[in-house]
Each structure stands twice: as C-alpha cells, then as structure tokens.
Amino acid sequence: MTTQKLAQDDEMEAPARPDGRQGLSKPLRTLLDTSGLIGIFVILFVALSVFIPDFLTGRNMVGLLLSVTLIGTISTTMMMVLALGEVDLSVASIVAFTGVVAAVVTSAVGSVFIGVLAGVAAGGAVGAFNGFVVAKFGINSLIATLAAMEFVRGLAYITSGGDAVMVTVPAFFELGRASFLGLTLPVWAMIACFVIFGILLNLTAFGRNVLATGGNSEAAALAGVNVRRLKVIVFGLQGVVAGVTGVLLASRMGLGDPNTSMGLELAVISACVLGGVALSGGVATITGVLVGVMIMGCVQNAMGLLNVPTFYQYLVRGAILLLAVMFDRWKQTRRQRA
16 A cells, blocks of 8 residues: 555544634644633733833833843743753753853953854853753753753853953943844844744744654654754754853843853743643644743733832742643643543
C-alpha cells in the first residue's frame, strides 16, 4: 500500500472537528483558540482604564511597554523551549551574566560593538551548552538549567568581582535610550522578537519540528527530525535572546549588575503558560504569549500606580503563576478527553 493511499485512508478515518474549524486557515484557528484570553485582556484593560485614573495615558502606555520588555522579549524563546517539552530556569542568570560581560568588555576595550557582541555571544554559549547537556546526556531540563542558573549567576559574580561594574564608555548608554517613533530600542527589540519567532513558529519547518518534538519526540525522530540538534538550537536561541536582553538592560542601568533579574524566569514562564503554551510541550501560539505578557504587564503596572506594597505584589504574581498552571492542567485534561 502506498504512502499516498495511507494518507487518504487516514483522512477518511479522521473524525471531523466538532467545532467546524477544520476548513479554517491556521492563523484564524489560532485567533479563535486564543479569543477567550484576548477577551480577558480586553476586559482587564478597560477595567484598569476606568478605575485607575493615570492608567490610560500616553506616558503610562509607553512606560507599560518598556516595563514588559524583559519578560516579553525572553518569552518569545521560552515559548519555543516549552513547546519543545523542556524548560529553562537559567534565563535570569544569563541576563545578569551577559550584562556584566558587556560592561566589562566595553570598558576594557572601549568598543561598544565588541562589548555587545561579547555579551550576546556569552548568552548564546550558555544556552547552547544547556541544550547540549539536555540533548546529549538526556538530563531533565529542569535539573540541568537549575544547575546552570546557579553556575551562571556565580560566573556573573566572579566576572564582576562581586559588585556592579560601571561602564566608562558613554556611547554604551545610548543603546537603552535610543528611540524611534517614540519607542526605545528595548521595545523595538521585543517587537522584532515577537515577529521573528512568530514567523519561525507558524510558517517554517523548524517551528513545525519544534511542536512535533514537543508533542511526541520519538515520533518526530522516526519522521526524520534531528531532535538532539533541534534542542541545542532552541536553547542556543534562548541564550542569544537572553543575552540581547541582558545587554540592553545593562545599557539602561548604566552598569552590569550580577544581582539583577532575580525571579525573572518564573515571570517569563508564567506569561507563556498564561498565554496558552503547554508545559507538557507541543502547543504554543505567539498571539497567546503576547496577550499573556500584556496581562502580566498590566497587572504589574496597575499595582505600581496604586502603590501596592512589594510583598503584596509577590502574592499576586504567585497567584497568577498558580492560576496559569491550573489552567494549563485543565486544558490538558480537556484535550485528553476530546
């Protein structure tokens, strides 16, 4: 029996979708799948605009976008890692380490370009190493990146001498302050990442392989996907993007701080899971992640405007993470019953 015949038989035996979406294009199906989350965001945004006087102002909107650049930029690659069925807990340490490396190298050689390149390369190297350890030795990514989180944070302290590193080249500060159409470079970097990784996930064979591997790695390997290489590439991309974020953060602060971004990894994972990315792998949408990031950003921004004490903000962020995980579990159960 030929492959074509098998495919035809599968199509004949496959049950029709009860929701009538089978004939719809993938972008439209994605929009429908995330419509509930989009509705929640719209309701939240309107409520905050009505009840918090300073929320819906041009200055606050720009500040809101800038405040989510850390979470938003890194979430685009965390989405790929989670879709692969893995997790990366080392991103916050990579952000701190790459910022320190960029600050040290820039001050040492006097070149912003070389400093930025060194920071991004350091991030990519750490990410690729994480991927290599996970793929080559079969170590659970939670454990591997937890070890990397401690190891890389230690490297940040060693590189900086245990203290923040001041940058002596004024041009380095312009990276975080440069603006176009009223938006700063970190915001444009986040937008670019959403566009690039959205296209990569939805319109390329690479993205399909990531989702297929996350859904069933053994089946993907039998279909010809080089799963080990794919994991190294995805973790490497995660490191590169974390490196870019770390360099831009160091530029905004004017120094490389080994203590920065504590707990960032949990906020990023929360935004991804809230945006519909399955912790078990195989399911991810760039639209959902974008909405998840904006929901997190709006809640954080509102608490800041209302002068909510920091320790209460921790409670709220923890509750959001718990609800996101519970929602992810509910969706998995529903898919299994379908």
